[in-house]
Amino acid sequence: MNDNTLISFRDVSYRYESDTDTPLPLALKNINIDIKKGEFVAILGHNGSGKSTIAKLSNAIIMPESGKVYIKGMDTVDEKLEYDIRQTVGVVFQNPDNQIVATIVEEDVAFGPENLGIEPKEIRKRVDDALKSVGMYDYRFHQPHKLSGGQKQRVAIAGIMAMQTECIVLDEPTAMLDPKGREEVMTAMQRLNKELGITVVLITHYMDEAVKADRVIVMDSGEVVLDGTPREVFSQPDIIEHAGLELPESAKLANELRKNGVELPEGILTPEEFIEAFKFCVSGGNEK
Amino acid sequence: MIKDITLGQYFPGDSFIHKLDPRFKLIFTVFVLVEIFLCKNFLSLGLIFLFSIACGLISKISFKVIMKGLKMIYLLIFFTSALQIFYNKTGTPIEIFGGKITTGGIFTAIFMAVRIISLIFVSSLLTYTTSPTALTDGLERLLSPLKKLHIPVDTLAMMMTIALRFIPTLIEEIYKIMNAQKARGADLENGNIIKRAKALVPIFIPLFVNSFRRAYELAFAMECRCYNGSNRRTRMKKMHTGWRDIVALCVVLLILAAIILLNHFFGAVI
Amino acid sequence: MTVLEAKNLSYEYSVGTPFQVTAIKNINLTVEKGEMLAIIGHTGSGKSTLIQHFNALFQPTEGQIFLNGKDINESKESAHAARFKVGLCFQYPEYQLFESTVYKDIAFGPSNMGLSDAEIDARVRRAAAFTGIRDDMLEKSPFDLSGGEKRRVAIAGVMAMEPEVLIMDEPAAGLDPRGRKTILELIKNYRETTGSTVIIVSHSMEDVASVADRIVVLNKGTVALSGSVDEVFSHADELVEMGLNIPQITKIFAELKKSGYDLNTSVYTSEQAKNEILRYLQKGGNA
Known part of the structure; x- marks a missing residue:
């Protein structure tokens, strides 16, 4: 583990408690993940693949059954470090309605810093900065239940930002949103990562979101099956499919065409890349 | 529809009244409500009524909105006044439409109506100009001496905030579930009491199940944001007692004095 | 043959208050028997309001809804009957499950129709088969199932009423790719087997493109585009402008x-x- 590692999972296993006598199968099986400072990591997996368990483990909400989770070297089992851990890694959940506490946007964003016992003046500054960074400053006096899904989710992100965490883990933040809301949240996340240097861990099952990350981790039945850049990961269509996921549409099309003898390069992920490669193929193919 | 209720809503602003310290605002409101009850004749009542209207004007909240809040209690005002007209037999009798009523009855009816309107007006002004969080914070601080008696005032205040936050969400959810069950042929409008009570089962079970799920998720989210129920929380918005509160205090006391004098020197209507 | 028709349909919320909002305005729409129609629009475009008119949950402020040529709001009885003839499955329907067993929950709709026990049983089993609910699941509590299974139970609850028109509001919302595929396959299969009319409501163009015969696009409470999948998608720029993804x-x-x-x-x-x-x-x- 070097100094740059923010989140470190060492042989972590986890099992949810069962209501009956027969124990449930392991949700996570001996996984090892290291997330470095400043990374934008997407964790992909179908429902029940164990990806959401990772969010709760990295925030000391639940403890591993075996193995260790370290946040900047702090063991999450150590109760004394609970506050420090939660000030380092913040979590945004799927349902925006169930994580907003206060009745006014800015008061909700202030909730975290208030719990930390921060000076009122400093809270004010943090709240304003956080709301500006997600583009919700103009809505600071609004009532949360009157906002759209994408707006609520950005308020939730601001709530974590105001705690000045180094890393933000988002557990399927766009699953309940419409295309516009998804885009708003994606833009906000990319800004936090690129402009403010915040480490972002995005748990999702949308491929087009994962393509935008620096690194993609694919989970299947509690295990990490792929870990690498989007290009590396999506060049493994069989494993992706087996994990109950689909390739991004552009990648799927490029693969199919390659199988049929069309000379397209490997690693096409986005529509832009496909268009460029196609144009090159059509003209370049001729010149050769 | 329940959705139309404005009572208890908050309208952000920066008027004199908005800027009062919530603790004082709470005390003032209670004070004014008591003053309304102290009024014994039209002069004192008129004074407090004008005062309420003035507060409404200062708060810059549109009267349309305030009147909408009153809509629910029109019926209450009407019945209270009607009762007075028919049962109060003081004063000069007048005969209209073959029935006998008295001037005393009419006066008390008007008196009661104005009194109820003023009461509602003043208390809704409190919620219109104070954010629910500020209100609970204010209440929490006013009640903080009770902590010495081991009453968890701060936890209770947090519960109240969450309740306020989730009321609109739950109302929306009730509508959704009701429509979903109606779409499956549930009959909520017809039948006797037992049948109707039974018809509520398909609505309340999902509502409870969903509320528990919400509560569970909310608890996680709050924990993630370092809430643990016992930590010493600070607040973003400090409560400042300023010149405004002193001015307001003077006004409220002056009105009290005026009411006592008016009650004393001019006879009582009731 | 037209099975469902909306004629000059308008609906306003909170009529007579300062909060009055027009949700849908002058909508004209026909649904042909046996077709799979997709209604597309972003959140707040009025699509939820529109579909709740089709089974008389909402009464139009103006205009009429015709089911097989008859105005469904003609009488209380016809409005009630419309609930069964037009089956509406809401978004996230798993949150409306309430019975102690899966079987009883699916039977809720049919038993409200006043059918015989034998008929109810037959319908529950047919609906369960359509949605891939195994026999051993029927006696379980719906609350013990996984998210995807709950969703299928809720859909079965509406299918068991065997409505002439089945309306599905965002049936794949919140599901992972595999779950989305399963649900869409199941709807396609249901329609092919029963020949019923199906209306699928969504904001995901990707989902509906593969299953729908025809698309109606709602924007700001009015019909913005309508036609075959090809015709509608040829207006790509307009769709993007309406906040939709192609x-x-x-x-x-x-x-x-x-x-x-x-x-x-x-x-x-x-x-x-x-x-x-x-x-x-x-x-x-x-x-």
Whole structure:
């Protein structure tokens, strides 16, 4: 583990408690993940693949059954470090309605810093900065239940930002949103990562979101099956499919065409890349 | 529809009244409500009524909105006044439409109506100009001496905030579930009491199940944001007692004095 | 043959208060028997309001709804009957499960119809089969099931009423790719087997492109576009302006066409796209 590692999972296993006598199968099986400072990591997996368990483990909400989770070297089992851990890694959940506490946007964003016992003046500054960074400053006096899904989710992100965490883990933040809301949240996340240097861990099952990350981790039945850049990961269509996921549409099309003898390069992920490669193929193919 | 209720809503602003310290605002409101009850004749009542209207004007909240809040209690005002007209037999009798009523009855009816309107007006002004969080914070601080008696005032205040936050969400959810069950042929409008009570089962079970799920998720989210129920929380918005509160205090006391004098020197209507 | 028709339909919320909002305005729409119609629109476009008129949950402020040529709001009885003839399955329907067993929950709709026990039983089993609910699941509590299973139980609850028209509001919302595929397959299969009319409501173009015969696009409470899947997708720019996403593949083809490649742009899946590009390359002799 070097100094740059923010989140470190060492042989972590986890099992949810069962209501009956027969124990449930392991949700996570001996996984090892290291997330470095400043990374934008997407964790992909179908429902029940164990990806959401990772969010709760990295925030000391639940403890591993075996193995260790370290946040900047702090063991999450150590109760004394609970506050420090939660000030380092913040979590945004799927349902925006169930994580907003206060009745006014800015008061909700202030909730975290208030719990930390921060000076009122400093809270004010943090709240304003956080709301500006997600583009919700103009809505600071609004009532949360009157906002759209994408707006609520950005308020939730601001709530974590105001705690000045180094890393933000988002557990399927766009699953309940419409295309516009998804885009708003994606833009906000990319800004936090690129402009403010915040480490972002995005748990999702949308491929087009994962393509935008620096690194993609694919989970299947509690295990990490792929870990690498989007290009590396999506060049493994069989494993992706087996994990109950689909390739991004552009990648799927490029693969199919390659199988049929069309000379397209490997690693096409986005529509832009496909268009460029196609144009090159059509003209370049001729010149050769 | 329940959705139309404005009572208890908050309208952000920066008027004199908005800027009062919530603790004082709470005390003032209670004070004014008591003053309304102290009024014994039209002069004192008129004074407090004008005062309420003035507060409404200062708060810059549109009267349309305030009147909408009153809509629910029109019926209450009407019945209270009607009762007075028919049962109060003081004063000069007048005969209209073959029935006998008295001037005393009419006066008390008007008196009661104005009194109820003023009461509602003043208390809704409190919620219109104070954010629910500020209100609970204010209440929490006013009640903080009770902590010495081991009453968890701060936890209770947090519960109240969450309740306020989730009321609109739950109302929306009730509508959704009701429509979903109606779409499956549930009959909520017809039948006797037992049948109707039974018809509520398909609505309340999902509502409870969903509320528990919400509560569970909310608890996680709050924990993630370092809430643990016992930590010493600070607040973003400090409560400042300023010149405004002193001015307001003077006004409220002056009105009290005026009411006592008016009650004393001019006879009582009731 | 037209099974469902909306004529000059308008609906306003909170009529007579300062909060009055027009949700839908002068909508004219027909649904043909046996077709799979998709209603598309972003959140707040009025699509939820519209579909709740089809089974008389909402009474229009203006206009009428005709089911098989009869105004459904003609009488209390006809409105009640419309609930069963037009089955409406709401978004996230798993949150409305309430019975102690899966079987009883699916039977809730049919038993409200006053059917015989034998008929109810037959319908529950048919609906369970359509939605892939195994026999051993029928006696379980719906609250013990996984998210995807709950969703299927809730859908079965509406299918068991065996409505002439089945309306599904965002049936795949919140599911992962595999779950989405399963649900869409199941709806397709239901429609092919029973020949029922199906209306599917969504904001995901990718989902509906592969299953719908026809698309109606709602925007700001009015019908903005309507026609075959091809016709609607040929208005790509307008769709994006309305806050809707067109499938990535369609986007690529529109872009290539703009750059002067002679491609057919009515393509929504990678399968169609592959064939179209292969066709283009062969014909053009460019490869």
